[in-house]
Amino acid sequence: MGTRTGLSTALLTDHYELTMLQATLCDGTAQRRSVFELFARRLSGGRRYGVVAGTGRFLDALENFRFGDDELRFLRDAAVVDDATLDWLADFRFTGDVWGYPEGELYFPGSPVLVVEGTFAECVVLETVALSVLNHDSAIATAAARMTAAAGDRPCIEMGSRRTQEWSAVAAARAAYVAGFAATSNLEAGRTYGIPTTGTAAHSFTLVHDSEKEAFEAQVAALGSGTTLLVDTYDIAEGVRNAIAAGGLDLGAVRLDSGDLAQVAASVRAQLDSLGATTTRITVTSDLDEYAIAALAVAPVDGYGVGTSLVTGSGVPTSGFVYKLVAREGADGSLVSVAKKSKDKISVGGRKFAVRRRDERGIATAEVIGVGEQPDSDHDDRTLLVPLVTKGERVDRASLEDARRHFRSAIGELPAGALRLSKGDPALPTVYEEH
Template sequence: MTREPAATQSTALLTDQYELTMVQAALASGAAERRCVFEVFTRHLPAGRRYGVVAGTGRMLEGLEQFQFGTAEIDWLAEQGIVDGRTLDYLADYRFSGDIHGYAEGEVFMPDSPVLRVEASFAEACLLETFVLSVLNHDSAIASAASRMSLAAGDRPCVEMGSRRTHELSAVASARAAAVAGFTATSNLEAGRRWGLPTIGTAAHSFTLLHDSEEEAFAAQVEAFGPGTTLLVDTYDVFEAVRRAARIAGPELGAVRLDSGDLVEQAGEVRALLDSLGNTDTKIIVSSDLDEHAIARLQAAPVDSYGVGTKLVTGGGFPTAAMVYKLVQRTDDDGAPVSVAKNAPGKASLGGVKHPLRSFDEAGRAEAELIGVGASPETHGASTRELMVPLVLGGEIQQEHLGAGCVRRAAQRHADSLAELPAAAKRLQDGDPVLPTIFS
């Protein structure tokens, strides 16, 4: 049995047991090498959402590089008796050699959009299901929530501050997904290191409580970081704190942060107080359980930026994008393609390989998601844009989708996609998807 060492940290066991047991059974039946096409899509958007956002593509591809069963993984599977020796031999030599196409990271999607297509033998593609879905479902949910928050904020920046409200590794992924959807910085240092994201942060309430007085705490922070720092002013009395902050840091005080109370009313009063004290350039940052609706209400207030945590890293109440990974085509014993589909009540799928385009009206505004089954869709003369891009060809990951640069490109793709959508995409009220999905 060949047992080459896996990559530094294998992702191969970030999966469900039935992926491996299906491979064992398929090897036994002789169907494991049938060429298959799997597609990832969601049947519906969360209630009221007008569009979703594809995110996590770069993370998924990085994980694919490490999706190998090394000695440690094979030995554990053998000890547990999860699969037989033949299957262990197959897994020990596993390297994905197929093709993957998908919507570019940052692209918006609609119900039934085939956001990812995996083409490979059944065994190769089957093993990826759980890993692919776990990454895309999490990151797309976060990015979809972040996009709505960014839209509500308009020109005011949103920063991600949710690390303490989720799993430690989800926090890193959430910061990345938020950056794809328009957030400008994160408090998470690992996300900054790994993805090249700008990081922010100064002090919490505990720092103020540590000192004998608020004045002493502010003075210590200004001494350490200069007057351009951000001072948290709601530990005790907000307005007294603003006066102390202005007195200690002077007119060069960078910002004050409000984290409790009626933020709309407070922001107006704090702005007036700062201006009266000569701190006309001092900014106001607000946090405290913000979501897109709270941000929209704060648009009337003199706020400069928003710190968003819990509601972001939990997907705005929808922590999954509800994506599924379905077999839509396979070959028969003669190598001919056969369309296949699930036909269960409420969970039906559509067989055949999908070819998506986005169509535009004469003004250049997106008007529909056109999906051809088995061939390119009918366009009826409309202007269209291809939505699928190559991610993996012949087992080789396309390098432009990896690294810190891919986050910047995804953020630009997202901004460009939003700019194409009808104005209804910006509405926060419940409504149907902003584009219809039309099959042909």
């Protein structure tokens, strides 16, 4: 998993998790068996569905959630917790169980995307790192899914690294890939996750040369005629002529990064065809989002490069997942459902189970959540929770390609209309079955 393996994730944690740990170690409640769930109360931004992403990254982070000397020294020097708590942290190793929706699965309001069971102490310290990973990655994957749906068969390329924090960029490339993007510009994502990377040249490349013609010739000489030439630094029509002059009729593609893309793409297509470059593709990249992509459906465009909008979640930069205690051991040793009563933030207590209900044609009809036990099942239900960690050992080894496949399959089950880009209700109702 690349260079960041081994980097401790233990301090990617809110201070209050460790003070809660200290207080519960004092009175013994730290040892109470507990169930925490990660779920969203609603789909922000009127989304029709959410896409689960980050599960694999969370499991990586969990493996590196260790308090070494450096972490303990900081906690001691900053007086975050007392010595007894530091001793407990020094030995920390998650020994509980985690179930979750497979990466690439869809989620709806109330879906128990992650279920973490163990002692209160070992579960409560994972709150922030679990939420950070899933909230970010799922927001990006959900935006990406809208874009790949709008793009249809045309490939989408992730190129938003520059518009988000440098390590978020790597996670964003990964999340976009889960939701159907074909490639990324981010080299670290290529190294860490094996995602195909792509890219050719920016305007600065043309500008550092004395003429566009010399720039294009240099690029074709270095990268071959299959390369993509950026033709809008000066005049586009002249840029296209220069491009074909440099790359010949085998030129791979031209890229357009400004102007009214539908109109420009049409005239560039006509020009390319008239020059005989009928196989030279057109890639567009200027401030695209899912709406712009949809609007270009009838334009002669062969691929989309998407940046800012993707990495910022296209208006919904975080998924709104929360991580809540839903059940814990009582004084008598039995598991008790719990939920806060806070106004406007009510949760459903109790351990959840979930299935995707489907009709006889395999079309999803509901997100069915069993409280306390599995929903009454018929043969078309699809079980959503899979074991990820068992007694502290990671048992899930789904690859990123598995996640891509899972995504394609899950989104293929949605009913007609679910892929609409307009704001609205979730594509499936969430149905609770309480026993």
